[in-house]
Amino acid sequence: MTSHKVVSHASSIFDPTLLSRCISCGFCLPACPTYALTGDEASSPRGRITLMRALESGTLPADDPTLAEQASFCLGCRACEPVCPAGVQYGELLEQWRDFQWTGRRRPLAVRFLIFAAERAWAHRIAGRLRRAAHTPAGESQHSLMLGCFERSLFPGVSRSALALAPELAVPSNQGCCGALHAHNGEPGRGRQLAEELGAQLPGQIVTTSGGCAAHLSSVIGRDRVSELSEYMLHRVTGQVRIGDRRARVALQDSCHLRNGLDVWREPRALLSTVAEYVELPSAARCCGAAGTYALVRPRDSRRVLDPKIDEIEAAGIDYVVAVNPGCLRQLRQGLRRRKSAVRALHIADILRLAAD
């Protein structure tokens, strides 16, 4: 995992075509969670693009503290993309920015640790087996289930549920990381390489239980090879989730990259409406603050983003809040636990399995 960069050469950090797209109209402001926290242009997508331009042109020195702060304060949720009239690919720009900003020792410690861990494929294999994450012997399967590198140890039940729902999938346990973690944290080159390797390793359609991985993987190996679980399961769920003699009330927390990157948000809602009484949270489409490594790198800001959402969940009178990404699941569980809430957070694979049983 080396990244070769000439730091002094400040004029080739960004793809100029992508950077020039922004027309500064400000339509992104109301969509941005960090702008909502501060009301400061610098922490809005338009402001950050102005910062990127200042970095690119040399107007601001590379070690400017505002640059470092804003590159890290951004959740990378890409909520600014669907509302952008000019079609700015902000997610790409942020990756390029962090590639520069987080070179070597300037990368946050938590990120360095996670990337180090993600690179140890053998450890995930062993941990996955120990934690009894799903796996199947290599067989004739046409399509495959991707095992998230951290999901395997943190939420091994998710892949078991997914396999129970779609037993036709192959689940080799020696698969590596998809590289989303790298791409979002300053190593886009390595991120692409890992995605390509995984694409070569897994057969057919790759089904994933993580919205973040789905978005990254499809950006590298092509949209047609990747299905997020709710896309894959659409029209093939059965059963009901009941609490006593009534249908369970459930809400969804979108995965930002799944929604903003891949435009997948109708599918999980359709599935949940089939198996339970679906309740739309007012902020369902807004980031929960997990944002990949964000909850570890900036725990305080992550909580500030999460707190109003937990208020909403508490007020909604629901039994379950459902996530389509392991990071969001972890974040919601922690938030609910802190509040001693009676609402439970589940992965969509788990609730669909609950309905089917």
Added chain:
Amino acid sequence: MYARDATPLFRGTPDAVIAPADAEQVARILRLATDHGIPVIPRGAGSNLCAGTVPLAGGIVLSTARMNSILEVAPEEMLARAEPGVSTMALNDAAAADGLFYPPDPGSRTVSTIGGNVATCAGGLRGLKYGVTRNYVLGLTVVLPTGEIVRTGGRLWKDVAGYDLTRLITGSEGTLGVITEVTVALLPDPSASRTGLAYFDSLTQAGRAVSGILAAGVIPSTLEFLDRSCMDAVEQYAHLGLHANAGALLLFGDDGDEAAVARNFERITAVCEDSGAIGVQTAGDVTESEALLTARRCTLPALSRLGSLTILEDASVPRPRLAEMVARIDAITARHGVTMATFGHAGDGNLHPTCVLESAEDTEGIARAERAFAEVFRTAIELGGTITGEHGVGAAKLPYLEQRLGKAQMDLIRRIKRTFDPAGILNPGKLGS
């Protein structure tokens, strides 16, 4: 970060950015600024298109981001009171909870603030039927550059006590005072709405249809047009299946009581057909309406994707001269070797000729576009129109303002400005400078 707004090519670096919490704090800042001769530039969301919030002379950018509460919605009086940083959309949503709506709907309403709307007298798609911001502002709290806090107007529809300072401040673009509270009138939310579109061989025919519709006694809530270049851009971007050879597209819509909307639609359709429409489509339900509206809504995004620099202009002419104006624009752009696509509000004669350049660094192309636009403004005035219908003067149109107003009015504006702002600290380089 606060060096620019949504206007291309204008920038200026502020020395400080302050986001005060209330009128008292604003007053303290302004007194200090007046004493020391520091420029103050009030700013809402910075989504304006006239460089109205660019700090040309440095100084303090005064952001209304923290003054963002809706203070009340009073259904029995049909009004709302809000701080200036509230977004237009949020205000409308609050009104909707009481079955009311706030009619002005500038294209940027999801982001623009009500304070900014008042400061620029923002327009929108519904201008023909419902008017613009000024028609809804009942009262304002304004902090003068010298620190006094005044309340103009109030909660009344009828109130002629004194000069109409509310209207003077509305559209003053942050040059006379800082708005810290706004009282706006609301209307009952219409129960039904519908959209349709018609294709014509030429804009002249579309223009005839517009006159015909109004002559038939119908005032549609939406009456928008796209020229051929816009249709091409939209089609390339959104693949809506728009007519392949029509010279103009007219989008119409109405809202109100269901039976009345249906009746108006029959009349509009008949007039379009009589005026030589080569196709008329009307939406059956909300989803279809939305699909038709997409053509208009995505015009600017579609155009902006054609290049890196999009200059959107805002000339306005008397309604019957719309087609003539578009023809003149085409001739002007051909002469100057620039590409422009024109769309806009056919109902109120407000056009948005839009020039898209490949590169933001193309200084030669920018110069050509600017020469072409100067001629567009001249032509608009010649046809009895104006240099800006709804975007504002700001720094962008100031050089053309005297052509429109004449010397006597320019002098009067400067005298008014000096009365409000003797030290000349508020938004220098804009109106009144």
